[in-house]
Amino acid sequence: MSATLEMAASVAIDDVSVRFRSKRAEVTAIQQVSLDVAPGEFVSIVGPSGCGKSTLLKLVSGLLKPSSGTVTLLGSEVRGPRHDIGFVFQRAALLEWRSARRNILLQAEMRGMNSAEAARRADELIEMTGLSGFENALPHELSGGMQQRVALCRALLHQPRVLLMDEPFGALDALTREQMNVELHRVWRETGTTVLLVTHSIAESVYLANRVIVLTQRPAVVHEVIEVDLPGVRDYTATMARPEFASATARIRDLLGAATGQE
Amino acid sequence: MSATLEMAASVAIDDVSVRFRSKRAEVTAIQQVSLDVAPGEFVSIVGPSGCGKSTLLKLVSGLLKPSSGTVTLLGSEVRGPRHDIGFVFQRAALLEWRSARRNILLQAEMRGMNSAEAARRADELIEMTGLSGFENALPHELSGGMQQRVALCRALLHQPRVLLMDEPFGALDALTREQMNVELHRVWRETGTTVLLVTHSIAESVYLANRVIVLTQRPAVVHEVIEVDLPGVRDYTATMARPEFASATARIRDLLGAATGQE
């Protein structure tokens, strides 16, 4: 990939709409959304339930084709499933016959990664996400939050240049979630990965991101883009106490309130 | 059921332990937990991911048998699955061949409820949870949060005397979640249902409950029980601003921090 392209947007969503048709009804999930994500940028996406956030991530990964508009990823147009990414689905989607560790290593096997290296990294991630002791447990022997952490490890294993995450921490308790936030932020800083994170936690969206995209109720259009003006290295408690943090979360809360028809 | 029993605890967990054994390992999920829930009480349960919260609810419902100890529900010992409850699982668990509405009505069909009455109530709940327009969508055509709301409606349909909820709002965005909290609190107040709610949101646990049970890291024992001293009718924003609310959440956060090994 050329240097020019490197400098261009990592993810470019250009005037994209998505309509789902079934026998019963037609649903427009996304309407003329445009969005550029710079290389190494961390973008959070928030919006009302059912507005089209998961749909947006699937578009970027090429798992779904837009009804109109184009998506560009790492310099080339997305025309089918892309694997130059890491994707955490909203559901854990684990293979029920593989242990936690082997579910994580699936990523390595599919990509033909060096297995010793992959194993080392898997163990690191298991350690980091607090799954030690459950490496050999089958998915049905894991709690909901543990399953989600396995899926997270799987998406991080190959150190993707672009990371798409669909509520990766939804099933975690508040404190584990904070730990994971801190870890994710560290990983992001250290690797320069481009991240698109769909989340329901406003605090999380602000703490982690450079920018927060607020989507409206379905059909989703971009309601507002909040630039997060926080230092690169963010201590969790200190960040929460900052006025920029408070103002950003308040603003998002307002926007979402409007979007969900509350207020 | 006699009046005396009515007055006794709605749910009584007495010195219960749960051990899971598999070929690989033995996990003690719950260790000598005792807990009484009064009729009409709203109890939240928080604890680190994988500590045994879901296991606890399954014990109460009779879907799991304790390795030792006894569980009593509505005056009779739990010896097998009980259906004098409503249960929201951690995963939505919808029948993929039934539309949203028919998934909700499954509850009525299984219980042989009056169908006109059930249909009316289902429509009410669909309206309340903002699913209008998606009554006839199949589960795979719904977003994650929408699926979760369908599962919620299903558990509420028959107005159970005891409601067990395992992170019912985990896949909802912050604002929708607040709306749901408010609705649930209203329903609880109006019906006098006994509620056991597992949640990862500390704010939610305090806003909704009379008592918050904080569990420790696995094997789960009861770390502390926080009595929530808030008025019966709770306005959302006003409640959040109260000092009792702040102190309760801070205390829980501390306890969880200790439990998850952070601090």
Added chain:
Amino acid sequence: MDKVRTDPWRGLVERSWRPAALLAACLAVWHLITATGLVEAYLVPSPAKTFGLLADKWSYLWGHTWVTTYETVLGFVIAGVLGVLVAVAMVYSRTVESTAYPILLFAQVIPKIAIAPLFVVWLGFGFEPKVVVAVLMAFFPVVISTVTGLKSVDTEMLELAATMGGGPVKTFVKIRFPAALPHLFAGLKVAVTLAVTGAVVGEFVGSNEGLGYVILQANGNMDTPMLFAGLIVISVVGVLLFLLLDLAEKLLLPWHASRRGAAVTTLLAKG
């Protein structure tokens, strides 16, 4: 997303051209191997002769076709109903499972034609023994796949059902059975083809009508065109019954992933 198809004719043409082309190719090969004398006429007749005979003797064959079809359908329906009932009993009771399995296996493995004298003596020469053989042949796949299907249902859904207290019957009707339908249909599809074979084998054992009788007679006369005509008619009956089941599956299980699957495959294939 993909365009919704609006022209039904185009769909039909799209779906049928490949089988049609295949059929044409088969006929061509058949014609060639017989025309060039690669395979002798006393073994395989020419397509022209076979179809000529089919046309000539149509009314004769038609009558026999009805007999066999009747026996097949009856046998299949009985096998389907019985098979599902037995499977249910096996899934719900360990005792039934461990006692019924060996019996079923035994009944399945025994070559039906070897016990033909028993059928003749016990059931006579009417349509009953044919239906019995058809049932015996078709029964097993239904049981095996229904058992697998009923056991494959998501345990969480069963737990859910338990908290709703509908009892085993409602749980079965509303959750287990629908969830097992994709498996069941796979079993039924195998069963219907075996029911055809069963009816024909039953006719071999003893009968004065039906396509099995026609074939046996043709075999005795070394009348290969008649033999092949009979085989073709049997195949058509079998294929039609199979397609009926396939249609039923499509109508009953529009939700099943094996039907949805196609769209995703196409999408992924383009990546």
Added chain:
Amino acid sequence: MDKVRTDPWRGLVERSWRPAALLAACLAVWHLITATGLVEAYLVPSPAKTFGLLADKWSYLWGHTWVTTYETVLGFVIAGVLGVLVAVAMVYSRTVESTAYPILLFAQVIPKIAIAPLFVVWLGFGFEPKVVVAVLMAFFPVVISTVTGLKSVDTEMLELAATMGGGPVKTFVKIRFPAALPHLFAGLKVAVTLAVTGAVVGEFVGSNEGLGYVILQANGNMDTPMLFAGLIVISVVGVLLFLLLDLAEKLLLPWHASRRGAAVTTLLAKG
């Protein structure tokens, strides 16, 4: 939770007493109906006579049993491998699916015993035609269930695989195929019993060895003890092969819900 079972003997006894009791009951009934003359000896021999013959002619039957078992296993393995390959091709290619399906159906529906003479003429009296008939009989259930299994795989897992970019081969090996295994085993179980029947039917048509030869000859001589001895041996072969598959399934798919299911059923049944 339930106690972990530590005594392997108790487990064995618990699993076997029911089939054993059933077997004893069957033998008792068999003895009674023959001893009381309810069923005549020219139709059903007494168990004593049958087992006496089995013991006497053991070495004779043993040789034929090997022949049939060899044909069966060979036919089953070929049918299994071919069936899976065809199913995979059908799932991955619409063209193959719509062209192969009719051929398969056709091959399945035709009564093998009617076309078996062709095999004899083409392939002689050796073991080849028997293996061919066994393959033809066993093939279809493998294809149908593998296709159903491969199509039933969770679409989200396929999407996941696509984002990992392993390509179709790895996706198949690591995700689709393991996910289809429970279906595949259901098909294989039906297939193995049909392979036995196929081998025997092949032997009916032309052979000088194998259990089909023994049975048909016994039938011709009205030698019912020999007939029943042959049927018993065939059943034992079929049941043993089936149990081997069942064991393989248990070892390979300990994760599958149909195995886990039992625990939940027991639990729920007590409610």
Added chain:
Amino acid sequence: GGGGGTTSGSGGEAQEVTLTLNWYPYGEHAPFYYGVKQGIYSRHGINLKIQAGQGSGKTVTATGAGQTDFGWADTSALATAVEQGVPAKSIGVYLQTTPASVQFFTDKNITRPSDLKGKSVATTAGDALTKTFPAFLKQNGLQESDVSIQNIDPAGKMAAVISNRTDVLLGFASDQGPTIKEKAGKDVGYLRFSEFGLNYFSNGLLTSKSMLQKNPELVKKMVAATQEAWAEAEKAPEAAAESMKGAAEQLPSPTVVLEQFKTTLTLLHTEATKGKAPGVNSVEDWKKTIETFQQTGIIKEASEPSAYWEESVAPQG
């Protein structure tokens, strides 16, 4: 099978040759086993391998297709096959009187064809007996509608008669009769077609046209040996029947085998071939047989005997 046909001429190693019977071994086949045991075949340079067959039709087809060197099958099946183009030819019919007969327990009080009126008849669809039966009825002043025909699997026929599901069965006197007699312990009566005005050729030896062309010497040796074997067996029926013991495991009981063979011996000649060696046929008999086959619909058109019978290698003695 298919071993023969490469080396010709006499002397040297005994040549491996396969013979496929019309059915599983029963008493009728005793001469072949006797011939092997007495070393008659090996004296003619033939190492004979006897195989079971599953019906005359299949044996004829397999012989024509070269899957076996020689076959032992019914002449009616041969005639049908030849008309359909199967390249097989008779090299001598041994059972020149048909064993075809109506068989029944004597307690049915059937003594004449006319007694069959209103009786149910078990037969097998498509076999020669079924086709000649109407001619037998007609010859004796009956019509097909006078009896009720029931098509049953060969093994089922016997069970049907023993269990009274049908009154009589159509079969070879040398085959089912002795068996059901033994099983039911009741005497069996026969109405032989040949005794009631209908005779035609039955089982005989056959081979493929290509064998006749490529290896006439072997065919001649086979014919000579077989002729000798049958002649020897005729002289010592007990020893012949005895010779089957051990050669084939699953035989009918020795008494049944002997009775089957003795019955067979009554069928070897017609008026024209009386006193001649077994397997020697007369052209006239062939013509009569062909005529009967044509009349009964076994073949559509009658050809010259040479179309079915290779006289040049057939025994003339």
